Amino acid sequence: MPEPAQSEVSCSEFSKDEQRGVYRAIHERRDVRSHFLPRPIPDAVLARVLNAAHHAPSVGFMQPWDFIVIRDESVRRAVQSNFERANAQAAAGYSDDRRALYDSLKLAAIVEAPVNLCITCDQQRQRGAGLGRQSIPATAVYSTVCAVQNLWLAARAEGLGAGWVSILDLEQLRSTLGIPEHVIPVAYLCLGYVSEFGERPELEERGWETRERIENLIHFDRWGVRDRQRAAALGL
């Protein structure tokens, strides 16, 4: 039997302040690449955000994730070189104004951020006994991404910025970190206290892309069925 006090907590509604916390984390979370401070992350805070990740949903309760906590400078320099090569390749795909804007963006903070984190997915993990992933094997990776997002939101609540570095050669990253062949490095994150959280996403601020209007993304009952009246009722 669960103890009553705990059970009460679990079933109770969220207070207005608690609700506001959830929505603030969601709306004020940023993909941070600048403004990292050298201030170390206390172990207790790092433990809370890792634990938040570990409490993500997972298909069949598989918990397919692992967390590599990286502080070692030589490892981070190797990842930084990986990023620089991949970024040079990516940059070559743009020209003119797009290229100039691309080159002006800061897309990683591997060395400046006090902690890097690699969150991986072991698709062969036996936990969960395969429940829920026979039709859609990708759900193991999806579970891992849910862990990343949990960590990202918890980090925001702690005043920590996180930046997801996706411009990396995965095979090189696997080799640098010694990750086995069957394990997928899903996310490489830079984590640390920041001097500020931007008002809006940096790519929006800098004019790279605009936010889509949500009403353009809502369909009713079937793909392509737009319904202005129902969308208006939603207040979108």
Add this chain to the structure above:
Amino acid sequence: MPEPAQSEVSCSEFSKDEQRGVYRAIHERRDVRSHFLPRPIPDAVLARVLNAAHHAPSVGFMQPWDFIVIRDESVRRAVQSNFERANAQAAAGYSDDRRALYDSLKLAAIVEAPVNLCITCDQQRQRGAGLGRQSIPATAVYSTVCAVQNLWLAARAEGLGAGWVSILDLEQLRSTLGIPEHVIPVAYLCLGYVSEFGERPELEERGWETRERIENLIHFDRWGVRDRQRAAALGL
């Protein structure tokens, strides 16, 4: 220039109550398949959780997601049949006690939950101009999963349960919902108010699987490097 009031909100720290809200949502979120109430979801609440999803991080600010809001009974019955067929196939993979336990689990609430949501990923979406996803194209799908997790946590803060149905034939689902070939149905969710949120994940309560100890999932600097001292310092 952002207006000062807004900017203050954005940069300010979270109050203790707001932090607690974030951690409560993370730790008290459940994958709900039972206990749905018929009580309708007010449009304003549905709009808030959809908007939370739309404010997920996305690679290059691509925003590759769409949301199909499903209330139509005939659509839900077709999805239910899809689930039943896929679930019968999945069940056939278990035997003896595992099979009996599997058969006793409720793994979907497609018809009972007042709203179903299909969240999709359009990998061809041009927004973001490809930034950040040349090295790892899967980041488009990852972005969509972040949207799912945002919605799930916002739902918990609103007192709404959500259940991710992953036992579905995707091609049949695509056909039922009219989803184009190049768009991936990432998540199919059942959403509604619930009579309770379980103390622990249902698969843990029911003895299907146990929670892994987080210290077994933490590596330091490189895969496989365990460090009891550093793990202990983290308080894990």
